[in-house]
Amino acid sequence: MLSFFKRKKQGEDSTIDAGQLLEKKYEQKEEWVKTELSFHPHMRISTEQKYYFQFLNNELPPLKPNQLSLSGIELKKEDGRYIVTAFIRHTLNQSLSLGDTPLLLIGPNGELLGRKVFPLSELGELPPNSSRPWSFVFLESDLFVKELPETGWKLAFELKKQHALDMEESWEKTLSDEDKQKLKQLVRSLTPPKEGELNFMGLQAKIDGDGNLVVTLLIRNGSYKNIRLEQLPLVIEDASKEIVARGSFSLQLEVKANTSKPWTFIFPKSLLTKEHIDLSKWHVYPPQQ
Incomplete structure (x- = not known):
């Protein structure tokens, strides 16, 4: 369970143009879009949890149109696993579904802490201009370091660079x-x-x-x-x-x-x-x- 009295996020944000990941061309606009909170339809969530996520979502900075963003909420160790909770946000004017996607866990100084391919199809269909909280589990075998920092970290989409x-x-x-x-x-x-x-x-x-x-x-x-x-x-x-x-x-x-x-x-x-x-x-x- 998340620590609901930690009103400040522990993680940072990483944002990319949607076309970089989806390999499509999207129009670039000089305006700002707020993302609406969305929960997976099968997610069991209490009233207190809804309030907590709504509070954090309201504090998030707006995005430009046609962007994807990962906004870190909390990182905790549990039974030898690291559970990273973050918002997955997008500002496409259409619903978005993702497949198997490699994510990077990056430290405060830009160092690579871990990497894992996640089946983001489990997120379900993300409504247009939405922000959905999700938990990502990293095993010790997914990490490149022995200990993870409590704050200053971020999740990021891995973009395939040209060889x-x-x-x-x-x-x-x-x-x-x-x-x-x-x-x-x-x-x-x-x-x-x-x-x-x-x-x-x-x-x-x-x-x-x-x-x-x-x-x-x-x-x-x-x-x-x-x-x-x-x-x-x-x-x-x-x-x-x-x-x-x-x-x-x-x-x-x-x-x-x-x-x-x-x-x-x-x-x-x-x-x-x-x-x-x-x-x-x-x-x-x-x-x-």
């Missing part, structure tokens, strides 16, 4: 502007990795003057969080589909969320298993555990 190129400073300094632009265009043209997937794409492979195999890859991170690579085993197959090199590389390399990072790996001549390697086609992958 982008991420380069180490050393690459930024040594690559020409033309090569950087080509890499950016390549990353944009590729189908992004699936959510949570980490994969490797070969860019260039050659035998250097010392007989070493020099391989440049794109390390592609489809996860919503940064990935740190410290030990990376790799296998190379040539055009004959024979394994021509195996190696394990010690790294201190971070690949940012939803980005691809180029990196070069050198397989010493002693690790090569064939004398004549056909690199007209080749394939790279981590060995199966």
